[in-house]
Amino acid sequence: MEHVNAASAQELEQTLLTCLRSHRWSGRVAEHRPYPDLAALLAAADEAAYDLAWGDLTEALAAEPLPALPPDTYAAAHTALSAAHAAYEARFGHVFVICLDGLTPDEVLDHILEAIRSRLTNDPEEERAVVADELRRLAKERLVDTLRGAGNCASNH
Incomplete structure (x- = not known):
């Protein structure tokens, strides 16, 4: 979680875009930092995904x-x-x-x-x-995988 909370907004948004190619989603997840733990981050990612309009989802689909x-x-x-x-x-x-x-x-x-x-x-x-x-489920899975790859001890998705 240190990496997520300490990264610049731009760096974190770029990382998040590898999980779900929606600028609105990545911006919302990045702007709600700091996150106390993985559960809070995943809850915020879910909430941000639920709020996406079809245009945001179309943006994400284009990169899938x-x-x-x-x-x-x-x-x-x-x-x-x-x-x-x-x-x-x-x-x-x-x-x-x-x-x-x-x-x-x-x-x-x-x-x-x-x-x-x-x-x-x-x-x-x-x-x-x-x-x-x-897409919400894929984003969550990829986010956990990304954190695991960054050396975090994220639990299995």
């Missing part, structure tokens, strides 16, 4: 990579996943995002394909709510 598959995934799976991503992007106009926290590598492909198929049935407003939640 597609979910990665384990390296030993067979070629047919990549083809199926590419088709599913294309269908999703055609329907909703942005990349598919999903938090894969807690899944083992052998669960990832089935989980992603199942989620895309399920979410393709959402209307655009329902999907916006799901996307907002997935």
